[in-house]
Amino acid sequence: KQEVTQIPAALSVPEGENLVLNCSFTDSAIYNLQWFRQDPGKGLTSLLLIQSSQREQTSGRLNASLDKSSGRSTLYIAASQPGDSATYLCAVSGRDDKIIFGKGTRLHILP
């Protein structure tokens, strides 16, 4: 059974800092891993998708890496801004066709 863990559960950092969010999964037989952003009371916005054959994906100030063998992914946010404050979720797509989410990291960027 796939289990997805996100650490830390919450994080507060001053504006301008670079930061890393972590996602780990127990079953390395995955098709892909996707990072999402969710603002309070809103739906999910897709940020980055990494296929199992890829090591990283970049979009603007965001960079996601994947180490399938160790069951880990990181989301790197450069030069953080108050607008980055949100909950960040990772989701793993497995060979059983299930897509399993972590509980998320609640990020607060201090102005």
Place this chain on the structure above:
Amino acid sequence: NAGVTQTPKFRVLKTGQSMTLLCAQDMNHEYMYWYRQDPGMGLRLIHYSVGEGTTAKGEVPDGYNVSRLKKQNFLLGLESAAPSQTSVYFCASTTGYNEQFFGPGTRLTVL
């Protein structure tokens, strides 16, 4: 191109009542998913479908039923609602190995 839509957006039920949530997608995706989101719990997979006429159980299927009679629609049913089913319900679709697209959510309260 509406993407993924969910009907209704809000609903209040009394314990024991039944209802059906509708998810529709116009992207010709094979895979569709129903999740529930509770505070601090991330998204938990209820049921999913890998194609028209197929359904499968997710992490928390008890108390829910689903049907996929048409490729573009995925219905989630509650036969006898309980207060524990108060939650925000999200639907998602994907081609299977690519990005997952989410609907805006349905906020359900069971009194």
